[in-house]
Amino acid sequence: MSLKINALTKSLWVFHAACSPCNNCDIEILDVLTPRFDAERFGIVLVGSVRHADVLLVTGVPNMKTKDTIKALHAQAPKPCLVVAVGGCACGRVMFRDSYNSPCDLDEIIPVDAYIPGCPPKPEAILAGVIKLINKVKGKE
């Protein structure tokens, strides 16, 4: 395992970017950090700037306005930056597919490494998704 991957997966710093969500996925992400689920025991911390982040958690359907901002945000992140699509909206737009303000899927804008479906996914699912991603990056199946 390269030093880079080893360092990356030790303690993931996540930045949470909302494309155009209904807020619930975002709340469940914050919920993962609060005492009952306590993601900090795995070294997962929410950071204030994408420039400090290892993982970008994206929620919601991209709309005309956020599709450019999310692209810029991803460009600002230090690479390698893992992108996780949290929620049905970010995974495949679900019921907003037909909206006039929803131009494309998230993975058409930025590369996505993991998809966590659910509306909203339960905190357990978010944790499980992130752990699976870590294991995949480390090369374990």
Added chain:
Amino acid sequence: MSHKIVVPIGPYHPLQEEPEYFRLYTEGENVVDIDIVLGYVHRGIEKLSESKHFDQVPYLVERICGICSNSHPFAYVNAVEDLAKIEVPERALYIRTIIAELERLHSHLLWIGLAGHFIGYNTVWMWAWRYREPVLDMFEMITGNRQHYAMMKVGGVRRDILETDVPLLKKTLDELAPAADMFKGAVMDDPVIHARLKGIGVLTKEQVIEWCVVGPTARASGVDIDVRRDDPYGVYDKIDWNVIVQKEGDVFAKAVVRILEMYESISIIRQCVDKMPKGEIDANVKDVPAGEGIGHVEAPRGECFHYVRSDGTNRPVRHKIRAPSYVNVASNKVACVGGTISDAAITLAAVDPCYCCTERTAVIDRQTDKKILNGWDLVRLSQEKTQRLKK
């Protein structure tokens, strides 16, 4: 000192969970003006709603906002029931009220936590969200989902509250009351919170009326409005409860209103559980006739208003939504100006803003400031998109 510096907050800012952009114009440390840029969360729900069946719309409007995900469907079913003159079974009304008050509990706890986070008091955040979890467990027990409960249905509710659920519900409420006491103590007696919140972001009664502010934000400024009492829906007219009003209008008063409302919610749910009659939970509505109806509910953030027009088919031909944050967020223009930059964050958060409810969209020509797209253009755009999808 006329040199104004712009301090941006957003669109992706650690203090906000939603993308929203505030431009603070500052002189020194003082905020002299503020610009609110919306549009990051617009999804065109009103238009989407016109393509859904009357029974599908509650699922859609539920996804307007995750925190008030009961208030929007509640207002919508009220509107359709007003349109079609449907008698809803008594038990269903009680269940609706219980769910609405549970939602207020979880939403106010969430706000207390976030407010603590915004002033750098993360202990409050962690504690508030810890006590919010049992409320979510109740939702999971009753409705099957932690969020997005999918309980509302035209003519009734989708799931019953079982006899076996009641003891646990009561136990949770009993445990929540001491937690509310703790928050009351933590907020009302803490000198640091007093120093940070008192006299900050003041909205006077006149400003509240001028800016049409609703909900706890208005009640904290001495404006005694509450849809639950002024135009009762559900079973609020059969229950004994009080509207909480404070006079000061600062952020502290807004926190106090929300904390005291939690006690009222606990009491309302207790009374509902005791008084709930047995019987049907659904009126089995078949058709919705032509006509128009309105429905409003007191969401945790204020009055949520829905208007539905039907032409006798199985879809609404017009569905207009006005969420409480739409008016509350605009009041930041007066609340923030005159304060300092460090107080701006908590002042912006004090209205408990929910941007995903608020979003409207307009396409404007930057040179002439004229609107480029009007309503009919949007209809044309969506028709074109449907054509493309059909291909």
